[in-house]
Amino acid sequence: MDVVTFGETMVVFEPVEMGALRYVDRFKKGVGGAESNVAIGVAKLGHSVGWVSKVGNDELGKYVISAIRGEGVDTSQVVLDDGAPTGLYLKEKLRDDFNRVYYYRAGSAASRLGVEDINWAYMKQAKIIHITGITPLLSDSCYELCHAVLDFAKENGIFASFDPNLRMKLLANVPDGKERLLALASKADLVMPGRDEAAFLFDTDELAQMFSRLLTGRTTSVVIKDGAKGAHFMEEGKEPQFVPSCPVDKVVDPVGAGDGFAAGVLASLLEGKSMEEAVSVGTQIGALVVMAKGDMEGLPEREQLEAFSQARSDVLR
Incomplete structure (x- = not known):
């Protein structure tokens, strides 16, 4: 097994038309x-x-399993x-x-x-374990599980990846939420926050301070996503670097872009690529994702990714 990840997946109801939900009556x-999303993104690139x-043991739960299994996970x-x-x-889509x-x-x-x-024998097969900051905010048992998984990864020589993936509505209900995320981040080999997320966690917008605070404990690599600008990254003992984003004509749906980015980075690391190459692939997949409706519908297969990366134009049309 190349990657194992865990966390909540929900059923999404997306309005067919634009407007306040009180006036919308058709959903997809x-x-x-x-x-x-990360699991599907990595699977589409050919990894296990x-x-x-x-x-829930209900129709929606069975639908979730069927949909994710159908994507090769x-x-x-x-x-x-x-x-x-x-x-x-x-x-709710109020405007474009x-x-x-x-x-x-x-x-x-x-x-x-x-x-x-958790089936620990199953987890032990993984080359990479990926978690996000959503799971530890769902409940105390989920928080304890995240620690147990990261400790297990360290004990068994498994690469651990952590994306804070802040959800402010969840944080509002967890008084020690910030501390939970920082504690987990220090146990991961790779941490991939957005710049706004790192600013929230450390109360600073200075990249140098973000890198300094994140490159502690077990962490040896940090990627800081900077929205439409691109991504900054730094590896232990090296200078920070920057990879620009891939511009697109129109953002259709920004949800899932960070997950696509993470999938590109992890798949690339599995393939032995450098961190610079991995971040570049992440930016390409992020661009592809925002051009499609839905959380994971824009995640590319290998051929689509290669076609985009080899395109002569610097704008995806």
Whole structure:
């Protein structure tokens, strides 16, 4: 198994037309979850990936499993929970450049995920374990699980990747949320925050301070995503570098771009590419993702990625 990731995936209801939800009556059903997005992105590039989670033993939960399995991800470790529902969220598209999201995930099956649900023999097969900052904010048991997984990765020589992936609505309900994320970040080999996320975590917008604060503990590589500008990265003992983003004509849906970026970085590292090459691939996939509707629909297969990277034009049209 090349990559194993775990966390909550919800059913997404995306409005067909634009406007406030009170005036919208048609929706497209899909799935959305940061960790499963990454899993699908890496799988589409030809790697073996497993996603670990809990969903409700209901029709929505079975739909989530079916959809993710259909994208080439192993779902054999997903638990069907009889006592809690599958989470869901609704998107609201008020204009082309502005979306709102409404979550209905409190008490979901995934929030009940704990150490006892993990098959450690399965986890030991992984070359990379990837987690995000969403999971530790779902519940105390999920937070304990994140620590256990990162400790397991270190003990077994498995590369650990962490994307803070801040969700302010979750943080508002967890008084020690920032401390939780910083504690987990220090246990990962690679940390990939957005610049705004790093600014929130460290109360500074200075890149040098961000790198200094993140390159501690076990962490030897840091990538700081800087929106449409590109991404800064630094490896232990080296100077910081910058990779510009790939410009696009029009952003259709920004949701999932960071997950696509992470998938590109992790797949590239599996293939022995340098961090600079990995970040470059991440920016390319991020560009492809924002041009498509949905959380994971724009994640490219290998041929699509290669066609984009070899395109003569510097703008995706």
